[in-house]
Amino acid sequence: MFDLKDLYQEVIVDHNRSPRNFGKMDNADRVAEGFNPICGDRLNLYLKLDNNRIADVSFDGSGCAISTASASLMTDELKGKSIVEAETMFNDFHRMLTDDKPHDMKQIEQLGKLAVLLGVKHYPTRVKCATLCWHTLHSAIEGKKTPVSTE
């Protein structure tokens, strides 16, 4: 049986309690809004770009522990990454949470700290919580004006 502690790992609880890169960025180049209509989670993502690189990233909003920790971990990992690298990471992260096949541990290692969210895979109803920030990031990169929704 899957243990609750595998979902709410210490790192996740910590990032939920004190999220990194939390707050509005006044001089952001891109801003996008994410919304999960089922649970009411809302998230704003702020990006500062330097050519095709993410110079700075922050977020604010309200959400559950999984959604907050995921956004906190994501923003930590993204700083300094190129847009292409960020999109690849999104794909790998999404695959980690939704793929039925056994995990490729090598791929998961590449996700760095994000790997602590692997437990979410066992909670299909919570996958949207973990991916909301990534969908919002994608929307910010694309420069979309309408809020992104997980539905």
Add this chain to the structure above:
Amino acid sequence: MNRKNIAPEIPATKLIFDVDAIRADFPILRQNIHGKQLVYLDNAATAQKPERVIKTLDNYYREYNANIHRGIHTLSQKATEAYEKARVKVQHFINASSAKEIIFVRGTTEGINLVAQSYGRTRLKTGDEIIISEMEHHSNIVPWQLLCEQTGAVLRVIPMNDDGELIMEEFEKLLGKKTRIVSVGHISNALGTINPIKKIIKVAHSCNAIVLIDGAQSVPHTAIDVQTLDCDFYAFSGHKLFGPTGIGVLYGKQSLLENMPPYHGGGDMIKMVTFKKTLYNDLPYKFEAGTPHISGVIGLGEAIDYVNDIGFDTIAAYENELIDYAIREASAIAGLKLIGTARDKASILSFVMDNIHPHDIGTVLDHEGIAIRTGHHCAMPVMEHFHVPATARASFAFYNKREEVDLLMTALEKCKEVFK
């Protein structure tokens, strides 16, 4: 066990209610979730089904599945009889004056949409007003917004106080010559507030407005008498009343229904069709186009029999004690805040906890085998009022026990451990 023969001289609060015997009627309750005995506290979303209802559905499909109101063969006759018998059961259940006033729909949502479109669209014009309340479920908001878009009518909202009670003085101020329709929930699904619908109906009628009551949350907990209430429409769903999903009831006063155009066109709702002119069927068939949810109707009839056999006096007395106990216990948990503290409250416990999002509460509780609902409960304006994105909601039925309340409280303490 004969539940009908509970001695009337026993005071209501001391009724002998054998909850374990009741629980034995619900096969789904006999299972483990994550290795723990299931504690089902999501009854406001949908209630579980007693064996009798499940057997009735099974029996219908095994023994007499046939289309109704048309075949002359034996099975069709049998199905038609059972279907119409269920209509009479519903009629008596809510004390309607005629079975013609009972329209079978998919659920409360469809019932409200039917009234908005059939009654509202033909009668309302620019500047007319529709009054709803701040605590409505989305299904009692959006159909009226659609109607407003179509007709130019204006939506007015009765505000509530911070206990989650309607502010009646504000309601009376909103009422006026332009008010055409008042549509409010009997019991709030997000807060548990029991609204003073009798008074609302009376006051609205004094302004010649018609009143629809959204009874989705009330029919499982309290006896309904539409004649005493004098409401014009009353809508409810079968699945919250221990019946099947996909079936519900719209009650409407015959005088109103007679003069309303059909909602859907199709078979069974006509007397004669030519390309020039179609003659609509009489009530209630005018509003039941196409093959209906026959098994659902028959199953709902059985669910009503089941609830009647226990009796609403018994149900209400037991549930009131249970919710009082749950409120008392929940109030003792540090960091827990109840949302919805109306004096008159039904079996719904909505709450938030310091620094723990309702969804995380939901997942931790699920691990303990406890099913609750978390989210905005399709009542986003209510969440806005209380400045919360969501709440956790435990909702009770008469098969729930005090021990389950205790398990819920223990699990909530565990949530605090996980996120400390």
